[in-house]
Amino acid sequence: MTEDRQSDTQTAYAQIRSRILDGRLAPGRPVSPRNIADELMLGHMPVRSAIQRLVMEGLVEVIPRKGTYVTAPSNIDLREIFEMRLALESTAAYLAAVNGATDGLMAVADQLHRVVDGESTDPMAEQRIGWLFHQETLSAARNDRLYTSYRMLRAQSGLALSELHRVDATTVRRGTLEHLNIYASIRSKEPEAARRLMWNHIVDATDARIKWVRDQPSDDVLR
The missing domain is CATH 1.20.120.530 (GntR ligand-binding domain-like)
Known part of the structure; x- marks a missing residue:
């Protein structure tokens, strides 16, 4: 189960990151864990873990009381x-x-x-x-x-x-x-x-x- 979750997390990470880097997810666009999980047919936990990894890389940011967004450079x-x-x-x-x-x-x-x-x-x-x-x-x-x-x-x-x-x-x-x-x-x-x-x-x-x-x-x- 743990290995499957890690594999799903890596899949979600690679898919979201690819969309950010090729422009399909533009700066400032909301990143909905639920929508992503549904589209990729993955569980919510692996998707949330993938998003946290992207937050650490600076590609995604969490804005309190608003949500999660693709980082918009100043x-x-x-x-x-x-x-x-x-x-x-x-x-x-x-x-x-x-x-x-x-x-x-x-x-x-x-x-x-x-x-x-x-x-x-x-x-x-x-x-x-x-x-x-x-x-x-x-x-x-x-x-x-x-x-x-x-x-x-x-x-x-x-x-x-x-x-x-x-x-x-x-x-x-x-x-x-x-x-x-x-x-x-x-x-x-x-x-x-x-x-x-x-x-x-x-x-x-x-x-x-x-x-x-x-x-x-x-x-x-x-x-």
């Missing part, structure tokens, strides 16, 4: 998150240029080139490729500690580091061209240029992302 939190992102990703671009582009990074860059050369565009698909570019740049740094630090930052900040969906095709395309400029510097092994271009790219998107996180609606159920 403006200070968001600024600190993006300052960390600036440090980590600009350093990753620098190291990727020192070490040379990986097969994964070259494959993503090839997808970006095909998007730019094509006549039809899908902004959402183009954005997803752009997000892969950031992940592959971190991998191309070949620094496990740096990559682990980024993963930890993402786990702590959830939606603030998830993909920012835009409907403005012009803005999306500008980001794609910036990615290709960063890649060109990495491919030609120009570390300082790659670092500077990545820094400017992230700074350009910071205010828009913070506004987007702040504007996300709250719902009463886990979706």
Whole structure:
């Protein structure tokens, strides 16, 4: 019975955490143990244990006399998150240029080139490729500690580091061209240029992302 409860707790923990990190549970949204238990077909105790674990990780907060909510980062939190992102990703671009582009990074860059050369565009698909570019740049740094630090930052900040969906095709395309400029510097092994271009790219998107996180609606159920 104890082993089953631990297994159910781990299942609930993984499911709720996944929804927080991919944006399905947005900052400020209520987290109802009863609704979650019903949806996942688990007992209330394992779900409550999973939520307590998420509280300890800072992904969920309990507000007295109100309920349990996905943690909503303050403006200070968001600024600190993006300052960390600036440090980590600009350093990753620098190291990727020192070490040379990986097969994964070259494959993503090839997808970006095909998007730019094509006549039809899908902004959402183009954005997803752009997000892969950031992940592959971190991998191309070949620094496990740096990559682990980024993963930890993402786990702590959830939606603030998830993909920012835009409907403005012009803005999306500008980001794609910036990615290709960063890649060109990495491919030609120009570390300082790659670092500077990545820094400017992230700074350009910071205010828009913070506004987007702040504007996300709250719902009463886990979706």
